Amino acid sequence: MAIHLGANQYGKAENRVVRIYRDTPRHQIRDLNVSTALRGRFDAAHTTGEQGDVLPTDTQKNTAFAFAKEKGIGAIEEYALTLGERFLAASPAAEGARIEVEEYAWERIEVDGQGHDHSFVRTGGGVRNTIVNVERGKAYVVSGISDLVVLKSTGSGFHGFLKDEYTTLPETDDRILATSLVARWRYEHTDVEWDKAYDRIKALLLEKFATIHSLALQQTLYGMGSAVLEAHPEVAEIRFSAPNKHHFLVDLSPFGVENPGEVFIAADRPYGLIEATVTRDDASDPGSAWHATPGFC
Numbered sequence: 086m087a088i089h090l091g092a093n094q095y096g097k098a099e100n101r102v103v104r105i106y107r108d109t110p111r112h113q114i115r116d117l118n119v120s121t122a123l124r125g126r127f128d129a130a131h132t133t134g135e136q137g138d139v140l141p142t143d144t145q146k147n148t149a150f151a152f153a154k155e156k157g158i159g160a161i162e163e164y165a166l167t168l169g170e171r172f173l174a175a176s177p178a179a180e181g182a183r184i185e186v187e188e189y190a191w192e193r194i195e196v197d198g199q200g201h202d203h204s205f206v207r208t209g210g211g212v213r214n215t216i217v218n219v220e221r222g223k224a225y226v227v228s229g230i231s232d233l234v235v236l237k238s239t240g241s242g243f244h245g246f247l248k249d250e251y252t253t254l255p256e257t258d259d260r261i262l263a264t265s266l267v268a269r270w271r272y273e274h275t276d277v278e279w280d281k282a283y284d285r286i287k288a289l290l291l292e293k294f295a296t297i298h299s300l301a302l303q304q305t306l307y308g309m310g311s312a313v314l315e316a317h318p319e320v321a322e323i324r325f326s327a328p329n330k331h332h333f334l335v336d337l338s339p340f341g342v343e344n345p346g347e348v349f350i351a352a353d354r355p356y357g358l359i360e361a362t363v364t365r366d367d368a369s370d371p372g373s374a375w376h377a378t379p380g381f382c
């Protein structure tokens with residue numbers, strides 16, 4: 086029976102790298118979750134057990150921490166690109182490196198109206214992330230946000246849908262629309278002001294969620310994606326995964342109480358799962374940009 090090794094990669098997942106900048110009494114914090122993986126000519130490691138080409142996952146972990154000090158942590162995309170290039174340089178058998186970074190944001194605790202020097206509170210507002218894929222002479226960056234929990238209490242409906250004998254959903258022109266958004270966008274190149282681009286894209290996604298009168302979550306996502314592509318030529322495509330967090334109006338009539346769109350039950354499961362990609366017609370070749378992205382996007 087002929088068998089062969091298929092796709093493979095190896096690395097250290099979820100290194101929780103916390104860097105404190107303490108050059109002055111006013112500290113700064115960067116809090117990251119860093120996963121690294123190498124792929125390439127690693128057949129022998131699997132087929133014969135010979136590990137001469139394998140840069141250990143432990144070394145990958147050490148490099149992630151050492152670079153947090155030696156190179157510092159600016160934009161997560163920059164940090165990831167630097168790590169990826171280092172791994173290709175250090176590992177001749179590697180043909181590609183995949184660096185995924187999530188960043189947990191902290192803000193200063195307010196004391197007497199002032200942000201405290203060294204005490205922080207984790208912010209909501211989504212988790213910034215990036216997936217960088219470097220190959221020799223090429224780099225692909227897909228950045229995004231997850232856990233961006235948003236809700237609008239009106240300005241959303243869902244009607245005119247296909248009906249069959251199993252359809253019970255009533256049409257509505259006024260409902261709650263809520264989701265925990267995952268958005269990932271692929272950059273055309275790496276000549277990007279990463280922090281500025283992220284801040285603007287996030288702000289635009291939120292603004293469009295708020296201002297688009299939603300006929301369906303699908304239409305809202307397409308509107309959000311189109312707005313990002315129109316305003317950001319450096320973005321080739323954007324993907325969304327959006328659970329439709331249903332809020333059902335509670336029937337208070339058994340108690341003789343009216344409920345004109347005021348009391349809802351926030352359902353946990355099941356949820357609609359709406360996923361979509363919006364792409365520029367002349368987008369560049371994605372190459373390995375989406376290599377092993379989790380789920381739809």
Ligand SMILES: O=c1[nH]c(=O)c2[nH]c(=O)[nH]c2[nH]1
Nearest residue numbers: 243254300301302303329357
């Ligand atoms: O925005 C929505 N899109 C759907 O496809 C859908 N299906 C459904 O039952 N409710 C909704 N809402």
